[in-house]
Amino acid sequence: MGSIVPYGSSSPEARRDGGVAVPRAAPVHRPGEMGLGGGRLREECWPTIGERTRQRLAELSGAPIDWFAREDESSGDGRCYAVTLGEAGLSIAEPRVNTEHRPVYAITAFQFAPGSLRHVQVDHRPPPSTGGAPSSGGAPPDIGLGPAAKGVLGNLPPQAQELLQAPFASARKVLRENWYYEGFDHRLDALVLYLAGAKDVTFTTGTKIVPAGHNDATAHWSLTCYRASVARRIGR
Incomplete structure (x- = not known):
């Protein structure tokens, strides 16, 4: 590791x-x-995030340790969020709508010392x-x-x-x-x-x-x- x-x-x-x-x-x-009922598994949710967003998460988190993706009930349109945990940080991508009412992802990261x-x-x-x-x-x-x-x-x-x-x-x-x-x-x-x-x-x-x-x-x-x-x- x-x-x-x-x-x-x-x-x-x-x-x-x-x-x-x-x-x-x-x-x-x-x-x-x-509970274990309902919802798509992380392998099904992950590809829906978008390649550019997934790449940004990888850049921020560094060498991967674990990850998950789930449907975001607050998105209103069934989009998913993603979390990556790596040797460099914890990174989160959440679905949002910008000022032009277009779907985007907001990135939050906790970078490790x-x-x-x-x-x-x-x-x-x-x-x-x-x-x-x-x-x-x-x-x-x-x-x-x-x-x-x-x-x-x-x-x-x-x-x-x-x-x-x-x-x-x-x-x-x-x-x-x-x-x-x-x-x-x-x-x-x-x-x-x-x-x-x-x-x-x-x-x-x-x-x-x-x-x-x-x-x-x-x-x-x-x-x-x-x-x-x-x-x-x-x-x-």
Whole structure:
């Protein structure tokens, strides 16, 4: 993965847990419903974005890590938006209409500081008897997440939830959040989720499987969690 290296342990807000830096204060959320009905998959949506826009996203994001595209319900005409995550940044293309009432795409990008991208592997393999995610205890800090984002996060392993939320606090809230997943009730073949703030971006990619004898609370996850510092923002 080139310049991507594992998370360090220099943060005073982190503790060592099995060799991985884990934040102390990040909340663990209750799992929400992750429906799988309707809509085109990302492979169907991606070609509709347009070659020039896709090229611009690639330029801004750098060497690719993951991506997704979905129908934009707010577009009014069935157009799609796209998200690319790479070693150089997080980039988003959203359908808009210009002053001449012509369809265009607005580009937003969070450019990473060189050398700041880190990653941690999270392989979550609980036995069938294990209960659900532990309670975070008390009211969690408000880092700007909406109810839907909290519900999706709540399905992830606690370690992944903590890593993704670690940089954010009430004074440094999440500005943008989004996710994509596809698969079946007993497995997700792809999951991508990002949280973006003024100073930091975190995201995760991976898969989930519910083995025989297990349920969603004891699903097995294979995830990679990333974190990078934001050096420059383009767009809103």
